[in-house]
Amino acid sequence: MNINCNGNLIDLTTPKVMGILNVTPNSFYDGGKHKEINSIIHQVDKMLSEGADFIDIGAYSSKPSAEFVSEDEEINRLVPIVKSLVETFPNIVLSVDTFRAHVAKAAVENGVALVNDIAAGLLDDKMLETVAELKVPYIMMHMRGNPQTMQSLTDYNDIVKEMIFYFSERIQKARSFGISDIVIDPGFGFAKTLEQNYEVMHKMELFEILELPILVGVSRKSMIYKVLESSPQEALNGTSVLNTIALQKGAKILRVHDVKEAVECIKLVSKLK
Numbered sequence: 001m002n003i004n005c006n007g008n009l010i011d012l013t014t015p016k017v018m019g020i021l022n023v024t025p026n027s028f029y030d031g032g033k034h035k036e037i038n039s040i041i042h043q044v045d046k047m048l049s050e051g052a053d054f055i056d057i058g059a060y061s062s063k064p065s066a067e068f069v070s071e072d073e074e075i076n077r078l079v080p081i082v083k084s085l086v087e088t089f090p091n092i093v094l095s096v097d098t099f100r101a102h103v104a105k106a107a108v109e110n111g112v113a114l115v116n117d118i119a120a121g122l123l124d125d126k127m128l129e130t131v132a133e134l135k136v137p138y139i140m141m142h143m144r145g146n147p148q149t150m151q152s153l154t155d156y157n158d159i160v161k162e163m164i165f166y167f168s169e170r171i172q173k174a175r176s177f178g179i180s181d182i183v184i185d186p187g188f189g190f191a192k193t194l195e196q197n198y199e200v201m202h203k204m205e206l207f208e209i210l211e212l213p214i215l216v217g218v219s220r221k222s223m224i225y226k227v228l229e230s231s232p233q234e235a236l237n238g239t240s241v242l243n244t245i246a247l248q249k250g251a252k253i254l255r256v257h258d259v260k261e262a263v264e265c266i267k268l269v270s271k272l273k
Contacts (some may be wrong), residue, residue, distance in 0.1 A: 001212055003137040003181040005093050005113040010053065012213045012252040014270070017262045018054040018095065019047035020219065020255060023077050024061045024069075037084055044085055048092070051263040054114065056255060057107075058097030062118050062147045062190075067144070073104050074098065076253040078186065086111035101126035108134045118143055118190065120170040128177045130257065137181035137203075139215055140170050144191035153191045160203045167210055183253065185215040197223040201242065204249040209233060217255035240265055 001012040010016065021044060044055055059077035060069045078096065080164035085092055095114040101124045104115045109180045113136060120140035121127040140165050144153035154160050167184050174182055184207065189195050207214055218224065224238035225231050240261050243254050247269040254261040 003114075003183065003213070005137060008093075010093070013252065015247055015252050016053035017051060017254040017266070017268045018056050018215070018253050018258055019044075019052035020257050020258045021047075021055050021057045022061070023057060023059050023081055034224070035082065040081055041084065041088055042088065044092070047259045048089065050259040052259045054093050054095050054253070055085070056095040056097050056116055057085075057112075059103075060098065062097075068148070071100055071102055071124075074100065074103050078103065079106055079110050082107055082110045082112055099123040099127065101130035104225060105134065106129050108136055113137070114139060116185075117141065118185075118187070119146070120166075121173065122170075128174050128179065131174075132177040132179050137183065138174060138179050139183040139185055140167070140174065141185035141190065142166055142187040150191040152191050154196060159192070159196050159199060160206055163200070164207065164209065167207070171210065171212070183213045183215050184210060185217060188216070188218045189221045192224060194223055201245060201249070204246065204251070209249050213252035214250055215253040215255055216243070216251040218242045218246070219256040219258065244269060 003012065020038065023040065047055060057078065059074045060261040068250055082094060084136045085094060094112045095116045096104055096112045097116045098104050099117050099119040104127065108115070115131050115136055116139040117127060117134070118141045123146060143150055163186065171182060186200050186204065186207065188200065192200065219239050220235040224242065225235040228235070228238055236258055239256065239258065243265045245253070247265060254262045
């Protein structure tokens with residue numbers, strides 16, 4: 001349950017929090033909110049002060065039916081911000097949210113410590129090789145298709161069984177390239193119906209057979225606000241409820257927009273043990 005980030009071993013026995021930083025104009029919750037570098041630095045400072053262990057920076061929205069962004073544009077959005085954050089916060093542990101090997105390489109070369117890939121290497125056949133060469137931890141998510149097509153690919157006979165098979169294959173592939181530190185992400189909201197999201201959450205402890213840390217990202221997603229008939233802006237309480245359940249079912253990293261509340265979930269659930 002340790003991952004090596006920039007030479008520092010991070011122990012995931014106690015769950016950690018990953019703060020979300022979207023530098024896209026179109027993310028489902030905070031798209032366009034953090035465009036200026038001063039706003040970005042203020043937001044990151046807030047998340048770090050509230051207890052974020054990682055900051056996950058993404059420059060390509062992966063929401064359903066998200067519009068295409070070129071590789072060059074993704075890099076141009078990302079790299080200047082990474083440089084500023086590393087300069088401003090020397091001890092920051094940054095993760096890059098990308099499915100492109102070239103983007104991952106550019107980010108890591110400028111100070112990023114982890115690669116968070118929604119496609120587990122299936123959308124760029126150079127990704128696994130690149131991550132292995134960079135010698136950074138790798139977060140692999142379950143998804144079918146791509147952000148433009150995933151919501152039409154939700155036909156499963158046994159979703160959890162098929163996800164475990166998917167992860168087994170992708171883990172073996174990653175290991176074959178020499179990637180040692182791997183985290184798995186069930187991919188809530190990706191190629192899954194509302195009901196399937198809750199089935200995966202209900203059975204999440206079954207993923208422990210893979211013997212790897214599990215990251216859960218449900219923050220303000222439609223699986224919450226559609227049930228509550230509300231909106232992403234009103235989904236913080238629902239997020240905390242599902243984060244609490246996820247922790248009880250084995251989650252080791254919570255990927256969230258709201259760091260303070262996630263830290264509180266971890267503190268309270270830890271008291272149950």
